[in-house]
Amino acid sequence: MQDIRNKLKEAEEQISEVEDRLEEIMDAEHKREKRLKTNEESLRELWDNVKRTNICIIGVPEGEEREKGTEKIFQEIIAENFPNMGNEPLIQIQEAQQVPYKINPRRNTPRHIIIKLTKIKDKEKILKAAREKKQVTYKGTPIRLLADFSAETLQSRREWHDILNVMKGKNLQPRLLYPARLSFRFEGEIKTFSDKQKLREFKYSNTKPTLKKIPKRSSLNKKRNVKKKRLQNH
Structure with missing residues (x-):
């Protein structure tokens, strides 16, 4: 029984070491992805500045x-x-x-x-x-x-199009600001969002039915996902 307890303890220590190592790897991967995203955004911003005029x-x-x-x-x-x-x-x-x-x-x-x-x-x-x-x-x-614009900014602007169309129908006076920010008038104030996640958070925190009807994601993304699934099935 003592030998079994010792082996269990050793196994638990090894598992703990593996878990610690896995956590370190995941943390390093997260930092790498964050650096990559920052570099991509910096490059995109540089290209947009070059193309500004x-x-x-x-x-x-x-x-x-x-x-x-x-x-x-x-x-x-x-x-x-x-x-x-x-x-x-x-x-x-x-x-x-x-x-x-x-x-x-x-x-x-x-x-x-x-x-x-x-x-x-x-x-x-x-x-x-x-x-x-x-x-x-x-x-x-x-x-x-x-x-x-840069190719990345053009894609970001395209992803707002379906939301822009819905907002135009709701008389929210939407606009696309430089380089790819959504702006619209809501209850007498100008609201500005740089990405859809922040817009979703604002929509769910507000009880107005006008905002509730804004699509969760663009129809363009839906079509892209359907096409991707078809390719995967083939």
Whole structure:
């Protein structure tokens, strides 16, 4: 019996050592994931800062840039859609380029044009005018003027879209702030959230039925999860 007790004690000590080691490993893994997330956020923030004064032009037909140059195309777009800006101080362009093909060089869709301005207020003024006009054109062809973001920020902004649509129907006046924060008016106050978890916490802490109808997660995420499960089953 004494031998059995000694062996049990040794086994318990070994199990305790393994548990301690496992806890150390899990703690180290948690710290590693936290560092990785911090580095990713820093890189994302760096890219967004680099792109802070950029305007992305989508839909200009291929070949126009070779004939006129990207700066000339941008100037023509401004003159065609926002003639009143011609009376204001000249908008200075720091750099203009066409984004190279990354996936399929034979695709029919035109490449995006990136315009880097020297002043962020010029970018904001142009994008505001584009939103108010609703339909921007180049030689009569519909095009789009958008802010240029990192791929991670673009994805974060897309994930707010379904919630934005619901809030618009509830007259909450939602907006997407730079770079990917949701803002809306609720009971006379402006509420701002940087991620969905904080929005969920605010929603569950509030008894108003208007907020209760906001979806728990985006339909985009649901579709992605369904697609993932199908791939796993195959």
